[in-house]
Amino acid sequence: MKTDYHIHTIVSDAIIIPDEIFPVAAELGISEISITDHDAVGAYFHFHDDLFARARHFGLQLITGVELDSEFDGVEIHILGYHFDLSHGELTAYLHHVQDLRRQRVTDQIHQINEHFGYEIIRAAKVFAPHRDTVMSPHLVHALLDSGHFTEYRPAARWIKDHIHPAVTVPKPACAEMIRLIRAAGGTAVLAHPGYYIKEHRLSLDRLLTELIPAGLSGLEVEYRYRGTSPEFPTLADEEVMIRYLRDEARRHGLWTTSGSDAHRLVELRTFHTSPATSSPSKRNQ
Template structure:
């Protein structure tokens, strides 16, 4: 397991997972299921960070209160910068903030529109699936490429999610359509106006250093240090960058429940609760 440093619980210290997806975007478990699993795993705090959606928060709240689990409002918000898909994790924001809610409703529409365009490309390639199947697979959640991948697998066009992405849906594959093209600076501003903190998600996946340093100038509060795609070298590397720019640390399992390994990572790829405490100290007091 490449998750050294604080990514695995240390000496009984309280742990948190601040990157989890549910059925409200492209995960397979309900928000309630996630809370139950987090409590059983001994986590002290979680953040449900569905893609461009905060619908899971109110669904998770009652059980989180019952279980004594801290539920931090969160979302993984899409943006594009210089041709790169940039994901911004927002935490501790007012998830009922009117402008934020309007924007996320707009994103939901854009996500469905994007899926329709990808289906159009697939149909031209002889892959006969419909947008209705994808919306049904999303169960009224925020539509994403994993839902298209699931329909492709159901239809026998691919054998696995990884094949769906490599053959059709990945960034360099024939059916790919760009993600939401909002400027990351606008997403960061929106999170800030809703009294939250903004973090760049999984920078090792697709963000060159020069782009990361430009994103920092837009007002990021932190960097996701711990992620399944970050080995110990990458964790150390991004910690150094965060320290250089006086940024906060975050991290989590990026759990979706779609891959076999997801069950291994839930409850084991975590951050120390002290990182959450430091986030709270950075929040602007009214």
């Protein structure tokens, strides 16, 4: 069964909407899908009265999903949540609180960036797009890239970090706390793109799992767009070594393994599921 448990929409830092995702996913032969926006579940409410029925119309089984920001040893960690109650009180209150803080922070950041350049290099209306619940730093980075002042993502993101100091901070809860919240809402928690923390931040998977499994972690995202998202995986061979390692660790700890494109654009969805040079789960056969 072909699945994709990690897709973003305009509700957070992507530009696509479910009605664009569903037909492409169906065409790619995917049968089960989850939309996992950053700290938001608005995709399940904003576009259709019953998004699950809409997905079934395309032959897709849609499961509830979210990607929560958290922190472990000073590193930003993303926890994916699935199969939870979309209207759970504590989770809803948490998401609204974080979204509100992010709005305040980004408003201040846009103001400071525009002051710095002396003109409206970033238009607030573009960042605060309709249906967007989570405004976040990639929106600012893309606006700077569009302006032509920067040509690459990472230097632009670095510039914002070094030069812009918003008054509002958005606290990152501990990983274990976000796992607890997902479980409280009846869901299952999965560690997103673990290869990123291991390679880029030199975080020990052992240390992570020692703390997160007792906290209720149920799975590892083993298949994702390694080379599209990190320079630490320059070749397919690098990616395959990591996948084997994660699979072995998942088996050793009795964890579920998942596959997700982490697509922010349709082309990324297509690439993940069709390109021979990418981690297409159908080609690996476990």
